[in-house]
Amino acid sequence: MIPYEQLISQSLAGLKPSGIRKFFDLLSTMDDVISLTVGQPDFVTPWHIREAAIESLERGHTYYTANAGTTDLRRAIADYLDRRFSLRYDPHHEVVVTVGGSEAIDLALRAVINPGDEVIVPVPSFVCYGPLAAMAGGVPVMLETRPEDGFKLTPERLRAAITPRTKLLVLPFPNNPTGAILTEEELCGIADVLRETNVLVLSDEIYAELTYGRRHTSFASIPGMWERTILVSGFSKAYAMTGWRMGYLAAPEPLAREMLKLHQYAIMCAPTISQFAALEALRNGDDDIAMMREEYDRRRSFLLAGLAELGIDCYPAEGAFYLYPHIGKFGLTSEEFCERLLYEGRCAIVPGTAFGDVGEGYARISYAYSMRHLEEALLRIGNFLKTL
């Protein structure tokens, strides 16, 4: 017998598997359940984008590309970042095309962390930052965002969390699961705290195109912040391209160069076919984004009004496609509430604790679903609440 457990990397073995697995496994065995759990768009990738990928195959573009991605795509990304967020990046030295935003996050963490370096991760947030930081030898410092702050990171709390060992701040806004965004003014507050330090920032702006009522401001566009920011984004959420695994990072050359080194050894290059699709998305996809954003916004309004009618308190989040209602007042833990809603109410939402202990009392509702689906879900949640 091979003693696998002794042979596995200790830091990896020490990582807990995602706690939501059990709940999702349960869900997958049940039918007649209306689910609001999925974290990806319900739209199919727009046809012109899929067609560009097909054409790339027809023309025989089946080779590796440059490590950092095709020149055309990197140029298009730099143009896009300039056009949408007034950011200047040199496409030849400061942009790397990655396999989804996730790879870019991993590269950023591994590129800067030395053993013992602290990484501040505002929570609740996407679950990958802590484990990846730990695998890179870092010490994740979970910094709770509070409901009374609208789940936004505040300068005061950030200042209190910074120590001499702080290497990196993760800025996951617009946020999964809370939907919180940071406005330009709020970002300036964060910048004022960082300006006195050498703390780097990993700004995960994958939901940048999905904000409602106001345009997204990139942290790198705040004066003085470009130099310390690794911007991570991608195509999954904005263009409904999750399965294409297309992301990118943009950073000052001394940082981008190091991340490219890792990418080159681990990945070689992002899939060529997906790069052609992404190029088409950037060139001709603005209308698609607008159409989907409008649709999400209407669903968001619908859900917010519907939850209010049911007496469920929910912060009116302005970004991503999630709402993060408070369910604590019903006298159940998040997990109890969600399991009973699943069994008795035949509706699935994600318990906030899937995002760590900080999520107790909350649940994540995704509105990447059709209106018909959302209407039925609200009906079921309403019926379930009557039984409590």
Add this chain to the structure above:
Amino acid sequence: MDDILKILEKDATLTPEALAKMCNRTPEEIRAMIAEWEKQGVILGRRTLVDWERAGEEKARAMIEVKIDHRGAYAYDKLAERIRNYPEVKSLYLMSGTYDFLVVVEGKSLKEVAFFVSDKLSSQEIVTATATHFVMNTYKENHVMFKVPTADERINELL
């Protein structure tokens, strides 16, 4: 307000209550808007798109090109008015190009449709020629794909 029209065009089943929540208005406002559109003839009806083949019902549908004699002073509208009154006529369009009208006819069988063409269309005094094209298969109608799986393929992962 055009927004609401666009939303309704895609999904007529949305209630004024749901529309109100989606668009931050009151149900009363929505009802008033819909009533006004109906009064003005902007909203003409609400239908369900049915794949009759899936439902197990045989239907025959044809697109019929109709040419008319232009020598008289007979107006297009007058003929259109006649043709569209037949219940067999599903759609009717005045066309540019090599023919004048496109008539979409639906019946229980090919025979029934063919009979309609010879008996009701070709017999119109100023109709000089018709060409009947039977529909063999429907792939898409009103932006809706036919005969594709509708299950949600998305996996449950904490993304």
